[in-house]
Amino acid sequence: MSIAATFSSPAPASDFSGEPLLEVQNLRVSFGKLQVVDGISFTLRQGEVLGIVGESGSGKSVSALALLRLLPPNAQVTADRLMLGGEDLLSAKESRYESLRGSQIAMIFQEPMTALNPVLSVGHQIVETIRRHNKVGRREARDRAVAALRRVGIPAAEQRFNEYPHQMSGGMRQRVMIAMALACGPRVLIADEPTTALDVTIQAQILELLQDLQDEYQMGTIMITHDLGVVSSFADRVLVMYAGQVVEDAPAAELFARPGHPYTEGLLASIPSSLQDVERLYAIPGSVPPPFDLPSGCRFEPRCTYSRPPCRAARPWLMPFQPHHEAACIRNHGYHFPASEEVAP
Amino acid sequence: MTPFEQSDPLLSVRALEKQFEGKGGMFGKKRAVRAVDDISFDVGRGETVGLVGESGCGKTTVGRLVLHLLEPSGGEVRFNGQNLQTLDAGVLRSMRQHMQIIFQDPLGALNPRMSVGELIMEPLVIHGVGDAVARQKRLSQLLGQVGLATYHAARFPHEFSGGQRQRICIARALALNPSFIVCDEAASALDVSIQAQILNLLQDLKHELGLTYLFISHDLGVIRHISDRVAVMYLGKIVEIGTKHEIFDTPQHPYTVALLRSAPSRNRGKTRYAAIKGDLPNPANPPSGCRFHTRCPIAQPICKQQEPPLAETAAGQRAACHFPGTLAP
Numbered sequence: 237m238s239i240a241a242t243f244s245s246p247a248p249a250s251d252f253s254g255e256p257l258l259e260v261q262n263l264r265v266s267f268g269k270l271q272v273v274d275g276i277s278f279t280l281r282q283g284e285v286l287g288i289v290g291e292s293g294s295g296k297s298v299s300a301l302a303l304l305r306l307l308p309p310n311a312q313v314t315a316d317r318l319m320l321g322g323e324d325l326l327s328a329k330e331s332r333y334e335s336l337r338g339s340q341i342a343m344i345f346q347e348p349m350t351a352l353n354p355v356l357s358v359g360h361q362i363v364e365t366i367r368r369h370n371k372v373g374r375r376e377a378r379d380r381a382v383a384a385l386r387r388v389g390i391p392a393a394e395q396r397f398n399e400y401p402h403q404m405s406g407g408m409r410q411r412v413m414i415a416m417a418l419a420c421g422p423r424v425l426i427a428d429e430p431t432t433a434l435d436v437t438i439q440a441q442i443l444e445l446l447q448d449l450q451d452e453y454q455m456g457t458i459m460i461t462h463d464l465g466v467v468s469s470f471a472d473r474v475l476v477m478y479a480g481q482v483v484e485d486a487p488a489a490e491l492f493a494r495p496g497h498p499y500t501e502g503l504l505a506s507i508p509s510s511l512q513d514v515e516r517l518y519a520i521p522g523s524v525p526p527p528f529d530l531p532s533g534c535r536f537e538p539r540c541t542y543s544r545p546p547c548r549a550a551r552p553w554l555m556p557f558q559p560h561h562e563a564a565c566i567r568n569h570g571y572h573f574p575a576s577e578e579v580a581p
Numbered sequence: 582m583t584p585f586e587q588s589d590p591l592l593s594v595r596a597l598e599k600q601f602e603g604k605g606g607m608f609g610k611k612r613a614v615r616a617v618d619d620i621s622f623d624v625g626r627g628e629t630v631g632l633v634g635e636s637g638c639g640k641t642t643v644g645r646l647v648l649h650l651l652e653p654s655g656g657e658v659r660f661n662g663q664n665l666q667t668l669d670a671g672v673l674r675s676m677r678q679h680m681q682i683i684f685q686d687p688l689g690a691l692n693p694r695m696s697v698g699e700l701i702m703e704p705l706v707i708h709g710v711g712d713a714v715a716r717q718k719r720l721s722q723l724l725g726q727v728g729l730a731t732y733h734a735a736r737f738p739h740e741f742s743g744g745q746r747q748r749i750c751i752a753r754a755l756a757l758n759p760s761f762i763v764c765d766e767a768a769s770a771l772d773v774s775i776q777a778q779i780l781n782l783l784q785d786l787k788h789e790l791g792l793t794y795l796f797i798s799h800d801l802g803v804i805r806h807i808s809d810r811v812a813v814m815y816l817g818k819i820v821e822i823g824t825k826h827e828i829f830d831t832p833q834h835p836y837t838v839a840l841l842r843s844a845p846s847r848n849r850g851k852t853r854y855a856a857i858k859g860d861l862p863n864p865a866n867p868p869s870g871c872r873f874h875t876r877c878p879i880a881q882p883i884c885k886q887q888e889p890p891l892a893e894t895a896a897g898q899r900a901a902c903h904f905p906g907t908l909a910p
Contacts, residue, residue, distance in 0.1 A: 409729060437634075440854045508805060508807075
C-alpha cells in the first residue's frame, strides 16, 4: 500500500528512484559569533533511516531545524548544497518552504504536549494540515484524518478525533503527532528525540509503530537522539556529532562493532547495558567545550585518551576508516593528516 | 542466600502504604490515590537495592517514605532497628544525619544564592557539628572526595555544569557522614558521558565510606550496573524482587520481561520492537486482581479476579504472578 492510500493524495515518489532524497553539503549554523553547527554533510535516500546521535549542545537538533528553516531570524544558516529531490532548497522562497513543510518534509518533536495546540481537538489539527496542502473538502479531510489516527494505532479513532491533547496520555499524543506528520505523505521525516519523554514500555510501542510505518511507506527518515540503543535498533546509518561537528559517519552495525572515533568509542563504553555486566564504566573525562571556547585543533582532543601533539595542530575532517565508514580522527592514519587526494571519495 | 540477607538489615520496610487525597474536581467525589500499596523489603548494610519502574509506579514515593520525608499511611519503616514512626521529632532529626537523599535535578536542589561552600556546610551548621575551623577542614575534604577543587567553594551553583552540580549535591549529602543514601534518578538528567562519571563516583564513595544505597531509576542499564538486588514496581506494588542476576537473567514476572524487552540496547543490532500493548492504567483506579492483567500477554481469567501474592518462585526470587516464569525473556 502506498503512503497515499491511507494518508494523502498520491505523492510523486518515482522521481527519487535511486536518486538521493535529501542532500546536505557543508551545513553551518551560527548565532552571532557562536558557530553551533560547523559543516555537516550527508545524503538521505528513499527508505533509509539516518540516525544522528550526540549529547546536548552537539548541534543535532539545530541542524534539523535549519533544514526546515525553522530557526529564529538571528540564526545564520549557510550551506554549499541543500537539495530535496531535484529541488534547490537554498534558493527556495519562504512561500515555497511553507508548502514543503508538512507535505514533503515533516517533523516529530520530543514533547507532543507543547507541539500540539491545546485549544483545538486533535482531529481538527490533522484536518488543518491536510487541507493546507491538499485541495480537498472538509468531509474528505476528516475521513483521511480518522484513517490516519487509526493507522497510528489510536483505538476508537472516530471518538478520539474530537478529543483535546490534555485528554490523552503521552504515548497517544505522540501517536497523534505521528499521524499529523505523515498525513500528507512526506518523503522525508525528521524525528527529534521522539521517544525521550516516554516511559520504557510506551517508548517501545512508538518505536514499533515508527518501524512499521517506515517499512510500509519507505520514507527517508532522520532520527535524532541521544540514545545509542534507539539508534542501534532503528537506523541504517549513523552520524555521531560532537561540539557542532560530525566526527563519525558509518553504517549502524559497523559503528557499534568498530567505532572509528575515540569519542564514539568512549560513549559506547560509558553506557551501562541491561544485557551484560561491566565492572566499571568508562567515563570520558571532562565535559563538552562550550561553543565560545572551542579548541583550535581536534575538538575532542582535551578529553581524548589517545591524544598526541599533532591532534592540536589542525582540525581533522572526516577521513576514510573502513568501507563506507569515515571518522574525523588522525589516529587511524598514524597521526598524520592524509594528503587531500587520499581522502577524496 | 545472598550475602545481603542479614538478620539485622540497615533498612527494613514492612507493609508500607501511602495514600494521597485526590482532587476530584469542583463537584467530583474525592478519590484517594494509593501511590504505594503494601510494600515490604530490606536493604542490608553495604548493599545497593535498585528500585525500577515507570512513571507513576510509586518508586519516588517509596524513597520519600523510607526517609520519613512523607508520613506513611500504614506499615512501618525501621532504620537501624528503630521504628521511625514512633520516634519523637528531636530523635528523628538527629537520626536524619545518617540518612540522606540525592535528587534528579541538582539545580533545583541547590539554593542559587548560596555559595558552594555554604551549601555543603549547611547541614553541619544545622546539626551543630564542629566549629568554623573544623567545618572548613571538612569542606575541603568533601570537595576532594567528589572531585571538585577547593577554589570551587566560593562559586555559585549557576557557574557549574550539570555534572559538577550533582557533585555538589553529593558532597552536601555526605557532609554528615551518613550510612544510607537514597539516590532518586541521581544520574538520569545528565548526558551519557557525564552520567558515567557520576555513577563511578557513587560506586567509589560506597566502597570508601561503606555506604548503603536505595537507588531509584527508570533506566534498566543503570539499575543493572549499580544494584546488588533489584525490586521492580508497577502501580504502587513490588511485582518482583531478587538479586540482580535473578531479575535480569531469569525474570519471572511478565512485566519484568516486558520492561527488559522494551529497553533499547546497542548490543542487539537492528531489531524490531514487540511492545506490550496498552497504556499504564490510572493509579487512582487500578485494575482488579493482578494490576498488570490489562496489559499482560499471558493473562488468564484468574488474573482479573485474584491478586497474586509476592511469593518465592522456582528461580529463587519472589514474584507476584499466578504464572511465574511462563513468559520467556
